[in-house]
Amino acid sequence: MGHLLPSETREAVFQAFPDSRNGFKAGMRLEGIDPLHPSMFCVLSVAEVIGFRLRLHIDGYSECYDFWVNADSPDIKPAGWCESTGHKLHPPKGYKPNEFNWEKYLESCNAQAAPKNLFRPQSSASSGSVFEVGMKLEAVDRKNPCLVCVASVADIVDQRFLVHFDNWDDTYDYWCDASSPYIHPVGWCQDNGRPLTAPQGEHQTLKHSYPPWCNSGRRSPHGFQTHMKLEAVDRRNPMLIRVATVTDTEDHRVKVHFDGWHEKFDFWVDSDLPDLHPMGWCSRTGHPLEPPPLSDSVTQGVCPTPGCRGIGHIKGAKYTGHHSAFGCPYSDMNMKKEVVLPDRLGGEKQITFVPVHFVQKTKRLCPDEEEEEEEDGKEDIMTDLCVCVFSERNMDSLQQALHQSVFLSAMSAHPSRDLPLCWEQHCKLLPGVAGVQASRVSHWTVEEVADFIHSLPGCEEQAKQFREEQIDGKAFLLLTQRDIVKIMSVKLGPALKIYNSILMFKHAEDKSDADT
Structure with a gap:
């Protein structure tokens, strides 16, 4: 049976009841930290206000980079804060840092700075x-x-400082305070028999370390116990807060289970995470609370995933809802893959758009671990396609040629590398795709993607499906063979043309980079 956290320790261990109302309003401008680039302070807009929470938009960029914070978050600052503290402010896309002026910007947007x-x-x-x-x-x-x-x-702001890993980009950075259990003085690894990962390409002697006594007190025990009830932000769908239970604890972390949901959705988080709230927090702050789904409840055709009401989308705040497994944050197809976004700052880098607590593995592998295959079930997909390619005997010449062309490239372990082998054939079969680069496709709207699919021979019906699924250019380029053939249930012929086009777009980009 669940029980409440004792009132005398509740405030000490996780987000207490706010002592003020949320005065932010949609459209207000402010400055704040980009959660995907923690070293950067950006120009932000309040896109949505729910209870004591804000959905923030990075001005000049896609809504898919929007993120949620509490109204009292230390990550947000008033307009002009960067200038007054000597921090660099990253202006909206299209503005040069030395030319950005808050007064002129607010006037051009007809907007108000948050008080x-x-x-x-x-x-x-x-x-x-x-x-x-x-x-x-x-x-x-x-x-x-x-x-x-x-x-x-x-960097240092108030009582927090920014941890940066030497010779790594800022997507690994994080803010913490002196009591953080994740920081140690120089020499800690040697004293405790732990391997120390040196900066890329370097073996350096560390000097000017912080004093080893500065965090010797460490963080006090969090006070969480198993079976305690709370209200927690759904990390897969952060616009929602759900009824939850603590199912396990560690020194500085707790395992959260959403009541009524399968345990596969359980996750570990730091005990001081601002997304954990005491029971009654939603009621007190005016935020909707998602109750546990009833075991015999019916989704009424909104979404096929049990318990899901069609709210939210795997691609983030850009879409407020979904009606199929393709866009569902809880579907099996999306549970098995990380949500990645093109880096909003440009380049080929892709950034994982899930909190660090969900990241199982990245390219920085742990010692003695072997890298797993990039795609689960790849062999099964390849086998299915092979069978289809050789069993359909009555195809027209175009379809047969496409099968052969895709077979040559897509069946390879590294399709992008081997694509030039059949590049000439690709171009002959789908001339409308030739020369179009992935960077251009990534900016396509949902309508532009649907129009392109419609232009492919025999893909008119699939164009409607892409429009219904709200697939834009970024999402289109991320589609895998499994997504198209098995999840979207597209017939093999059209699926091969669509996937072939994606390969060509990516190859055109690589070819252009190589030429320059």
Whole structure:
């Protein structure tokens, strides 16, 4: 039987009841940290207000990069904060940093800056901090928790500082305070018999370390116990808060289970995560609370996934709902793959759009681990396609040629590398695709993707399906053979043409980069 967290310790262990109302309004502008680039302060808009929570939009970029915070989050600051504290402000796309002016920008947007009194009061504690920018430390890589890496203090704001892993990009950075269990003084790994991951391509002697006593007190016990009830943000669908139960605990983490849901949706989080709330938090702040789904409840055709009411989308805040497994955050097809987005700053890099607690493995592998295959069930997909390719005898010449062409490239373990072998044949079969690069396709709207699918021979019906599924250019380029053939139930002929086109777009991009 579940029980409440004792009131005397409730405030100490997780997000307490706010002592003020949420005064933010949609359209207000502010500054804040990009959660996918924690070192960057950006120009933000309030896109949505629900209870004591805000959905924030990074001005000038797609809604798929929107994110949720509490109204008292330390990650958000009033307009002008960066200038007053000497931090670099990254302006909206199209603006040069040295040309951006808040007064002119607000006037051009016909918008209002969020009043300063709405933000968390700024602390002066950082002035007496023992930490300094540039200090070295040994820190846990929170995307790969079995790694302890060489790191530096990259920034200090109030009582928090930014941990940056030397010679790695800022997507691995994170903010913490001096009591964090993830940071250690130089020499900690050696003293505790743990391997230390050195910076890429370097073996350096660490100097100017922070004092080893500065976090010796460490974080006090969190107070969570198994079977305790709480209200927790759904990390797969962050617009929702669900009734939840603590099912396991560690020193600094808790395992959260959503009541009425399968245990495969359980997840571990840090005990001080601001997405964990006491019972009654939603009622007190005016936020809807998702009750446990009834075992005999019917989805009424909105979404085939048990328990899902069609709210939210795997691609984030850009879409508010879905009606199929393709867009469902809880469907089996989406549970088995990480949600990735093209880096909004450009380039070929893709960023995992799930919290670090969900990341099972990245390219920075833990010691003694072997890299797993990139696609589960790839062999099964290939076998299915092979059978279909050789069993359909009555195809017209175009279809038969396409089968052969795709077979040559798509059946390879590295289709993008082997694509040039049949590039000439690809271009003859689908001339409308030739020369179009993936970077251009990534900016296509849902309508443009549907129009393109409609232009492919024999794919008119599939165009309607792509439009209904709200697949834009970014999502289109991420489609795999399994998505098209098995999940979207597209017939083999049209599926091969569609997947073939995706390969061609990507190859055109690679070819262009090689030529330059």
